[in-house]
Structure formats: C-alpha cells, structure tokens
Amino acid sequence: MSTISLKSFKKKVSIKQSNELTEAAYYLPLQAKRVLWLCLMQAYFSEASEDFESDVLPLFSVSVSDYVKYFNVATAVASRDVKAGVKALGESTVTFYPRDGEFEQVTRPWLSEAGMKRGRGSWQIEFNYKVMPFLVGLSSQFTTYSLYDCGQLNSVKVIRLYESLCQFRSTGTWVTDHEWLCERFMLPDSQRSNKAEMKRTFLEPAIKKINEKTPLRVSYRTQDDGRLLFSVMDKPLAIS
Template structure:
C-alpha cells in the first residue's frame, strides 16, 4: 500500500459527550479484545470523524492518553498507565473476526470466517503515558466515510462496565435502539462475543458465562431493562431475541 499522507484523528463530540460509531458489520464481528483493550479501541474510535471519507493511501492515527483512559475506566492514573502499556503490547496481535457473508450484507452464518487486524502499528511512549494507534488500512472503511448501516452510542454508557461481554451486548442492542427488539443468529452472537469452542458446544455455557452476567451488569449499572429468549429449532438454540429499554441515568460504579 502506497502512503501519501498522515492524518491525526480529532475528537468528535455530540452534546459534549464522545460518541463511538462503527459499521454494523464491524459491530457484529468478533473483536477479540480484553476489557482494557476494548476501552482503548473505543476511546480511539470516539476520536474519529465517522462521516469523513479518507483519501486513498492516507494513514489514520489516533493518540490516547492515560488521563483519557482513566476517565473511561474510572480508575487512578497508575492503573491507567499500566493498562495502556499492557494494551500496547497486545493490540497489534488482536484480530477482528467477520463472517464473510456479513461483510457482503448477506444473512448466512454458514459462510467462512475472515480475520482482520485492528492496527498496523502501535506506539507506547514510556514516561509520558500515551499510546498512538496506526489503524490497519482495511479497517478504516468500517470506521470512517459511513453513510448507512452504522451504529452510534455515547462512550460514557460503558463507563461503569467491568466485563467486555456486557460492553459487547450493549453494542449489539444499541443497533436496535429504535425498535427495542434485537434478534441474532446464535452463531453470529457467539462470534460477536468471542465465545470459546467449549462455550459454543453447549448453550448452557453461553447462557451462564456470557448472557446472564452481561444482562445482570447492564441492568444493575447501566439502567437497562432486558428480557431475552432463546429460540429453538428442535432441541438446538438457533437464535436469541432481546427485548429491552434503556433508562437515562448516571451509571453506577
């Protein structure tokens, strides 16, 4: 890939609160991130102008400081420095996992999986407490130049969450914030939640390890009212339906 210029993303705020915007295909993908890495990535996405179409060959970079991380995580500065440093060690290896047909806007979960990086480079500045992300060029169309089929939520909605499963479920529900009903094929849901092979082999594991803890945390900390139903074909759960409401109040720590 030829490189012509470098741009540093600017912070985009709506109603004085940073917003996270991504394509629905990326939202449904497996993100492969720990909670600390999710915070870094979400903060970085909130600094992008999702409406801007980048010229071909332009490198997109985003800087995240320890102060910004501490605000998202609700932690002290020492913890923020350590989290940024640890995230910078692993983010280069983290992969997003798409269903191929989801990339083509088709609803067929039997298609093959496609993996993509989040970042092409990542730099951690020792002693100064900031990390700079150089976004992988193939991920940029899922984050910028978005005209349709995208989801936006306020970054502060995840402030109190202590589980990456809760955060991912929140994102999956926010896609349907108008209808208040979300339905996901079990394979798509398992992929989006980065469920392990053991969890996928037995739905009770997904229920106990992923769905119930995530619903409980969103209910107790995020002001959500969530009812979910497994949909079966024979004895096998094939889909999940979520009916939800979101009440506007400050998240509990």
C-alpha cells in the same frame, strides 16, 4: 471535579461505531477495548458530515491522561493499562463479514504500528489501512452509545453484548442465534457446545448486569425455531 459534574461530563462523551465493527468477531481484553474506545471517540468527534469516514486518518493518539479522565483510575494504573491495551491490539486480529465482494469473511490485524512517545505519556497508534473502513463505517449504519454507560461494565463479553443490543434500540427487538453469539463473541467451547450452559453462564448474567448498569432494559426468550428474541428498550428517565 465533583461526582455529579463528572457523571454529567462523561454522559456527553459518545462513541460512534460502525455496525460492521459491532458485528465483527474479535476478543480484546478490557484495557485494549478501552484504548479502542479512545480512538473511536476521536473518529466520532472529527466528524464534519455524514461522509466523515473519508476524512479520518488511520493515526490516533492515546494518552495516559485521557485514560485517567475517562476511566477514573490512578495514573500508574492508567499507564500500565494503556501499555497493555496497545500491546494486545497490536497482537490481535479482527474478523469481518462483508456483505458484498469476493470474501464471505476476512481476518486482518488491527494495527500497522504503535509507538510510545518519549516522556509524554502517550502513544501514537496507526490502524491497518484495511481495517479503517470498518472502524468508521462502510455504510451509513452506526451504533452510538455513551462511554459513561458502557464504562460501568467491566467484562468485555458483556460490553460486546451491550454494543450489539444498542443497534436495536429504535426497533426494540433483535433476533439472533446461539451460533452467531458464540462465533462473534468468541465464547469458550463449553458454551458453544451447550446452549443451556451458554445461557446460564453468559447470557443471563450479562443481561442482568446490563439491566443494572446501563440505560437499557433487556429481556429475551427462545423462539420455537431455537433462535433468541431479545426485547430492547430504554429505561424511563428518572424525574429529579
């Protein structure tokens, strides 16, 4: 497949992620994040209606061949990455912040089970049934973005910022604060305790990378109340 046709193919591959998941607190290494994307893609493409979440089962299949196809790596690398990604998902938790109900926040393991199929180069992943509603949406609010676009980013924290910014493409502005970013993205103590350090070592390099590698054009400023105001817009389409 040529470079041009491969890019055209990848641009058509979308991920639809519930805003509850976008706003959750978790850290996954890049391999695990990519495995999660491959599962979210399956939920997205299984959608038959706006109420598709009720029909999505917690079982997903992740193959080495799909990892090769979507992330443009060698088969040996993909095999290693998928195994590492599944292992990291199985050992990790995610914290959600429900808008309703008894709990202000709740932490759950991602997976119930993960099994590698004999000789097939694929894994069957079963998500924790209590996580599934957050994966496919407790509400009608979703963030949709292209796998090709976010696939140009190789830092998980930059990817998380990109996903958050994509929620506000339609309104063009996002207001948040230092504490929210540190908590949700699980930033290190040096950035939690020092706002200037967080901006210098995370936020500004991340925005630069997003502006270089994705369709978004992003800037930010600090308001008088200390909160961060992000400007989010799509870059003009290039005229061929």
